[in-house]
Amino acid sequence: MGNPDQTYIQPTETIDCSHPDIREVAVIKTRGLSSDPERAKALFYFVRDEIHYNVYMLSTFIEDFRASVVLCRKKGYCVQKAVLLAAFLRAAGIPSRLAFARIRNYRMPGELKRQTGIDCLPSHGYTQVFLHEKWISITPVFDKTLCKKLNVPACDFDGNDDALLAGRDLSGNPYIEYLEKYEPWADLPFEWLHERIFPIWGHKRPWIDGGDSKGHIMPLSGYRFP
Numbered sequence: 001m002g003n004p005d006q007t008y009i010q011p012t013e014t015i016d017c018s019h020p021d022i023r024e025v026a027v028i029k030t031r032g033l034s035s036d037p038e039r040a041k042a043l044f045y046f047v048r049d050e051i052h053y054n055v056y057m058l059s060t061f062i063e064d065f066r067a068s069v070v071l072c073r074k075k076g077y078c079v080q081k082a083v084l085l086a087a088f089l090r091a092a093g094i095p096s097r098l099a100f101a102r103i104r105n106y107r108m109p110g111e112l113k114r115q116t117g118i119d120c121l122p123s124h125g126y127t128q129v130f131l132h133e134k135w136i137s138i139t140p141v142f143d144k145t146l147c148k149k150l151n152v153p154a155c156d157f158d159g160n161d162d163a164l165l166a167g168r169d170l171s172g173n174p175y176i177e178y179l180e181k182y183e184p185w186a187d188l189p190f191e192w193l194h195e196r197i198f199p200i201w202g203h204k205r206p207w208i209d210g211g212d213s214k215g216h217i218m219p220l221s222g223y224r225f226p
Contacts, residue, residue, distance in 0.1 A: 008097055008186055009090045010090070013187075014067060015067055015188065016067050016087060017091040018091070023091045025046070030042055036131055037131050040131060040138075043085060045157070047088065048141075048143055051140075051143075052075040052143050053076070053077065053142050053143055055077045056077075056206065057075055058197065058201060060197050060205075065079065065188055071084060079123065079124075079193065081141055085138070095130035098186075099127070099128050099181070100189075101124050102123070104179060106174040118200060120179060126139040136162055142165075151169055151170045153170060
C-alpha cells in the first residue's frame with residue numbers, strides 16, 4: 001500500500017492538530033524519538049494513561065469532541081480519546097484516521113446498563129495510524145489504572161501490530177466482543193455519531209463531576225439498533 005494522501009495529516013474542526021497545545025504536547029512526548037513507530041507509541045501511551053476514561057464525558061455537541069478541549073479536560077470517553085490521539089499523530093506528521101465498531105462489553109457496569117437500557121455499544125471509537133506501509137488499529141480507551149481495578153488486560157501497542165480490546169478478562173471470562181466494524185473516516189463523522197448517541201442519551205453535555213450521573217436514567221433508554 002502506498003502512502004495515504006495529505007487528508008490524513010490535515011487539521012479538521014475536531015482533529016485540531018494545528019492547535020498550539022496539541023502541537024506542544026506532541027513535541028514534548030516525542031522528543032528524542034527517531035522513528036514514527038516510536039513516536040506513535042509514546043503518543044498512544046500518553047492518551048491511554050494520562051487522559052482518563054470517563055463514559056459520562058459523552059456529548060451530543062461537536063465542540064466537546066475537539067481534541068484541544070479533550071486535552072484541557074484530561075478525560076474523555078472512547079471517541080474523544082481516539083480523536084485526541086489522531087490529532088497528536090497528525091501534529092507529529094504521522095497519518096491517522098478514526099474507526100468505529102459495534103461492540104458488546106461483558107464487563108459493562110450494571111449502573112450504566114441500567115441507565116442506558118442497552119447491552120452493546122453502537123459506536124465504540126478508536127484510532128488508526130499509518131505505519132509500515134499499512135493502517136494499524138490502536139485503542140487508547142481504558143487507562144492502565146482502570147484496567148487494573150477492573151481485572152482486564154490493558155490495551156498495549158508495540159508500534160507494529162493492531163492494539164484492540166481483549167476478548168477475555170484476566171480471569172478468562174468474556175470481556176469484549178466486536179460485533180461489527182465500520183468503514184474508517186478521515187474526520188469525525190459527527191452526524192453519523194449523533195444518530196447513534198441521541199436515541200440513547202438525548203441532548204447531553206459532558207458530566208464533568210462524576211456525581212452528576214448518579215441515579216440518572218437516560219430519557220430515551222432502551223433504544224434498540226438494527
